[in-house]
Amino acid sequence: MKYERSSIPDHDEAAGPAERLRSELTHFDAAGRARMVDVSAKAPTVREAIATATVAMLQPTWQMIREGRHVKGDVLAVAQVAGIMAAKRTADLIPMCHPIPVEAIELAFMPSCDPPAIHLTATVRTTSRTGVEMEALTAVTVAALTIYDMCKAVDREMTISRVCLLRKTGGKSGHWERAGSVDEA
Amino acid sequence: MKYERSSIPDHDEAAGPAERLRSELTHFDAAGRARMVDVSAKAPTVREAIATATVAMLQPTWQMIREGRHVKGDVLAVAQVAGIMAAKRTADLIPMCHPIPVEAIELAFMPSCDPPAIHLTATVRTTSRTGVEMEALTAVTVAALTIYDMCKAVDREMTISRVCLLRKTGGKSGHWERAGSVDEA
Amino acid sequence: MKYERSSIPDHDEAAGPAERLRSELTHFDAAGRARMVDVSAKAPTVREAIATATVAMLQPTWQMIREGRHVKGDVLAVAQVAGIMAAKRTADLIPMCHPIPVEAIELAFMPSCDPPAIHLTATVRTTSRTGVEMEALTAVTVAALTIYDMCKAVDREMTISRVCLLRKTGGKSGHWERAGSVDEA
Amino acid sequence: MKYERSSIPDHDEAAGPAERLRSELTHFDAAGRARMVDVSAKAPTVREAIATATVAMLQPTWQMIREGRHVKGDVLAVAQVAGIMAAKRTADLIPMCHPIPVEAIELAFMPSCDPPAIHLTATVRTTSRTGVEMEALTAVTVAALTIYDMCKAVDREMTISRVCLLRKTGGKSGHWERAGSVDEA
């Protein structure tokens, strides 16, 4: 028996109309099977992505988190470590994500009181062949889940929403910024 | 030098007024430091949790995912594997979460067309000393991020929202069901 | 909006003829989506599984491994650690596998000289609601890959074969032993 | 006490006859201890590796997998995600493997009916100081184990064989292609 030796297809092959759909979903090969897209032909450039998320909660929960910061326990300090560590493991979690040598991660928390919520923003930077959108989204998501975990004993209805990309720069597609406000999401 | 040998505190010690806040945030010890709450005195019981999330997207993206299912690539099949695998790694991601021998995970996708969105629901079951709320939430969240990852080339404004717990059963606190509709989140 | 709250289906529901196939592939739910099968109704019992694998190689490679054992480097010592560590991570690698508290892992290497090969056998034991077949198979496989890795500089044609389950005991399906010889595989 | 400060040895030091064996097993240092070979002096080049594996099974199992594809559950879709994710974790599994920023992974399944089997082929590409042979082998192996896991309830005698490297390109040793047919393994 001798196998046909498949190899990763060329990047610019003409796509027939029947393959338009698939070619847009670049995570799939010609057989409809998922693949990790080939980025080896791309040049490594500096890329940055900023993502956001919001955790809505009850007023007492919100106050507890804020006071906890200054008095005793610091929910957000734990959430921050969780978000940063998760960003580094993005390629372990998201199947078709490329492993990327992340070079900077920042995660900021902005409380807003009406309605009571914590807004999270993650900024991730790399010099790589592909972007860090998923790393930034993973950072805010896991940080938000950590806030939920640490406060769920007092507020099970906490809700995470508005998880989205705000901005990305670098790479072939260049600068992109979310057009509509996040509220409209 | 001889250290004071700290040990994990008893469960029902009387808390002074100054410690009320902290005692509610059980993830913190008397010094305000985070800890993994002691569950060794709890009995292992069957526990179940159901969580949900919604991914909002453009109409063409939504159609692509739906058609992809039947034609070529299956975004949701990849998202499902990602969500299930992530649920098993919850304690690796959420710092104060207990490692739990998860015994069942189901992850369902429900497309709704107006506005175009995919709703995700995860059901997780275990026989353990603590619940699986975080496992269910992690499953829907990582599955949602995977949908984002696989479609971001055509729709960067996709937004994840309404990530919340729908129901939990088992354990000392017993049955709990989200009161308000998820829309109000 | 109010979601239908899906829950994990009962175990013995009558299956129509159209669902026979799926019901046999228990890793899929009614919608054809993969799931981690519910084992919460099963009783924890002692379970054991034995798996095997063979690494075929050139005569000089084989001799090098054998001599290395006594002289300088010990390829098999590294392979053994790799196999044992991998067995503990089986649920991280195999998507629908349940996380299992493995209680014993042994990994033995048996060189056979004609043709030159190393046979690997892993024995895994647990007290759990589900078996350890995949843990035993993962142990021999990753140990075999490690042998390949450490000798590939001198023998790229090394081949891993006859990876299979030899025996399992415990659980509802009880004792099972491979009928045919492994050679026939 | 002052330690001798060991450092990683130079690359081209003359090896006495007594050290010939060890020098061929480059994964070991002068004391016979395993090490991760120094690749820092190598130039990063584009490297590709193709590996293969075969899962032999009973005729009904084979048919179930094929039909499952079109009707309900898709065993191969799960196996594919598992293989791709495992390839990214190769350095976590194989002790002396270098962590590599994998840039493309493809995993193809080719059913053959007589005897009933699924052939797997993985193609991995990177721009790195060392090759991706182990990544390609890990991809096919874990994908094959996943097929086993999902069908073991109906066919415990499934056997994985012919796990080997088909081709590698790039790096100092350049192009290499398996000489003999895989059948002879």
Added chain:
Amino acid sequence: MKYERSSIPDHDEAAGPAERLRSELTHFDAAGRARMVDVSAKAPTVREAIATATVAMLQPTWQMIREGRHVKGDVLAVAQVAGIMAAKRTADLIPMCHPIPVEAIELAFMPSCDPPAIHLTATVRTTSRTGVEMEALTAVTVAALTIYDMCKAVDREMTISRVCLLRKTGGKSGHWERAGSVDEA
């Protein structure tokens, strides 16, 4: 070919004098190969372990950490999360360690000023067939490494010492407490 089906040996087999050494190093099998000791015959009991470590540093570093606590950055909060997360991954790091469902982790920091140092104490509890000594030791060690990481820019000579077990309870060997003071280590 038909393999001898090795199985995990019985627990109380008589050991000849030639095997005394090995039998004491229970992590090795009869062939001198490492194994994960069989604990399946042990009863699950409540077990606790307390471990300690000390990070010695320059006076300004020590002051910075202490002030950082109240002013701006909190090195110890990050170290604590790191230690707790690492304890949960002990079986992933220490090859022959059994995976254990840890039920409680506490990590305390005690600064001492002369000489300037931070003492760490971790208390881990489980209900399991084997103890949590390694989990407690891993917690203090990784927390100590995290302190080093976060302050290394200003004090590269920081040194970790006195990493040892202080006390363990539960299991067949029962209560054990370190006899000598840690200083004598």
Added chain:
Amino acid sequence: MKYERSSIPDHDEAAGPAERLRSELTHFDAAGRARMVDVSAKAPTVREAIATATVAMLQPTWQMIREGRHVKGDVLAVAQVAGIMAAKRTADLIPMCHPIPVEAIELAFMPSCDPPAIHLTATVRTTSRTGVEMEALTAVTVAALTIYDMCKAVDREMTISRVCLLRKTGGKSGHWERAGSVDEA
């Protein structure tokens, strides 16, 4: 709602006196929150780090390890694999550590008999934007913990000490070598 889009701050901004402390602890941002320091502006250069650790033990334990090497079980072979694998996972363990493509790891064991101890030295090399101090320290630490794990049944008082950096080269801060002897630690 429209978020302020935070971005990673410039590298050389003038710091007011109130921010001196924080600026020295570069792992914290202006809000006192931990972050993964931005290294994207640094050039990738060859960097090397050497770290050490000592495991003190009873005389019989020490002898057992030494004899085990030649007779039956090889504790140090297991410890070595553990240390090398842990070094590759440093960024997974130490929260603010950058993921680094490690290019060489060596781990040496030097027994010293009076007092009975094993000294460990790890040498790690990379071509990267940041150093490998933490990788070298993680290698010796996890290898030392593994020695403890494998001998704890016969010697629970084993103590790990003198964990420190011996030397680093490469990067902006260049060559650094520990001034005092390790004994003074």
